[in-house]
Amino acid sequence: MGLGLLPLGLALGVLITQARLPWWFASLSTAVVYAGSFEFLLVSLVLAAAPLATVALTAFLVNVRHVFYALSFPLERVHGRLARAYSTFALTDEAYALAAGPQARSWSGARLLWLQVFMQLYWVGGATTGALLGSVVPDSVTGLGFALTALFTVLALDAVRERRDDLPTPVLALLSALAARLLCPGQLLPVAFTLFTAALLARHLATSRRTSRA
Incomplete structure (x- = not known):
């Protein structure tokens, strides 16, 4: 490094x-x-x-x-x-x-x-x-x-x-970056981070609800 x-x-x-x-x-x-x-x-x-x-x-x-x-x-x-x-x-x-x-x-x-x-x-x-x-x-x-x-x-x-078993995370990161590039190319970094954080929180909440129901 x-x-x-x-x-x-x-x-x-x-x-x-x-x-x-x-x-x-x-x-x-x-x-x-x-x-x-x-x-x-x-x-x-x-x-x-x-x-x-x-x-x-x-x-x-x-x-x-x-x-x-x-x-x-x-x-x-x-x-x-x-x-x-x-x-x-x-x-x-x-x-x-x-x-x-x-x-x-x-x-x-x-x-x-x-x-x-x-x-x-x-x-x-x-x-x-x-x-x-x-x-x-x-x-x-x-x-x-x-x-x-x-x-x-x-x-x-x-x-x-x-972390080959966690492919959804890099996919969410890539989609967040692409969406930020299309929506706000001048503010790509903060918008991409915001979208990625929101996606991770949504996935966490969805996973927690499925776990509680099970």
Whole structure:
């Protein structure tokens, strides 16, 4: 996973340099914000001089999914206030994908914490390196913002393979994304998340009623 984050960080760093932002913006963003997909969006928001309210709302809509991650992330294994605070801060998609899998059930709190530390180091190091080397990458190189989408696609495919008996969930996710693309292409992400959450709740209620009747 770290080797996957490294080229993503490089892509973010190069994107920041191509946007004519200072190289240290990459280090500061990845160290303090550390929000993956939102950091790619943050570049365009900074360039557009977007109001803080717009930045805050965008950050909330993009990262609200982390509220659901916290429901099953094994934070109780991490001991100490400082360690727990950092583990909460560093709860990314990639960290959740690894820690919520069946192979992580026996992992200690220290292993979970160091996993998150090293993942952020890969991210910060990759972005900083990309920003410093960004000047040698020609402006004709495009599509760097798609790097994070590619990683999410790989994580989704891995999740489907691990849970072959739960095919309705990825089908609901795909249908939610397609519906959001047709209905609100300009607000695809928040609309897709809303539709997907509503579909999951409806399925849960339907399943609970069938179970109670049985």
